[in-house]
Amino acid sequence: MPGPERDIVIGADGFLGRNLVPRLRAAGREVVEIGRAAGDLSDWANVERALRAAPLAGRIFHVVTRQRTGAIQYDIQGELLAINTRIHLNVLEAWRLYQPQAKLVSTGSSCTYPESAEPLPEARFGQGPTHPSVIGYGLAKQVLATGSAAYAHQYGLSFLHCVLATLYGPHDNTASDRSHFVGALLDRAVREKAAGAQAFEVWGNPQTIREVLYVDDQIDAILAADRAFENEILNCGANTPITVEAVARAALAALDWSVPLVSPPGSFQGAAYKMLDSTRFLGRTGWQPRIDLETGLRRLVAAEYADR
DSSP states (O other): OEEEEEEEEETTSSSHHHHHHHHHTTTTOOOHHHHHHOOOTTTTTHHHHHHHHHHOEEEEOOOOOHHHHHHHHTTTTHHHHHHHHHHHHHHHHHHHHHTTTTTEEEEEEEGSEEEEEEEEBBGGOOOOOOGGGGGGHHHHHHHHHHHHHHHHHHHEEEEEEEEEEEEEOOTOOOOOTTOHHHHHHHHHHHHOOOOOOOOSEEOOOOEEEEEEEEEEHHHHHHHHHHHHOOOEEEOOOOOOOHHHHHHHHHHHHHHOOOOEOOOOOOOOOOOBBBOOOHHHHHEEEEEEOOOOOHHHHHHHHHHHOOOO
């Protein structure tokens, strides 16, 4: 039988994984890390080898995905669908074969929901077309979520699929086509301030609505959901919408940089409104974020840009 204090983290050296692993260890849990050293996880042989070799665990945190952002997504929909679907199906099958006692806790994205001008409850999951920029990525995440439910139903397994807010924090990839938008925006602001820019460009529509969470708060939310829910697809946000313009102003405040915001015409714009309705999660757990946006951005500046 598994040790109740042992977890497996698949994607341990990615953005979320690098923040999750020390948090689990600080709570006294043993952590088995599966990361890039295990090889390409879209290859069944690598996933099979990693989970077969891992000691029995109480939880598997599956937080790995192939992601691209911005306009580049339009051109690689098939690639994102194929690679991510293979990864997720490989994890599901290896979970069944080698770690059936473990609860599979996986992470998803609001990209799996249809476009909507209102906050999206779980009942809207997969019910309608997604934004054109995320069709491939979103469909692969739907495979993971509904696949987890299908495997749990047929094989008597336990899962939780947490749909997350937009994250920011230490260890995010700052490449222009890979970073989450908050990290990318802050990185660009740091560089433009250093270069002496007299204004800061907010790409797309500044009134675009998102929900953003500091990565430590999001990890707290995942762990709270894990304690309270089982065999669910669950929104794990804070019901706190914010405009892209407000995020940009918070970034400038965190950098103590007072310049005007400008909005260039024709830059990439995703869905105009993307908000989860996390009422079920909040009502049962009582979780609330601890880190406001400007504080989180100042922490990120201190962690990643102290020498600039």
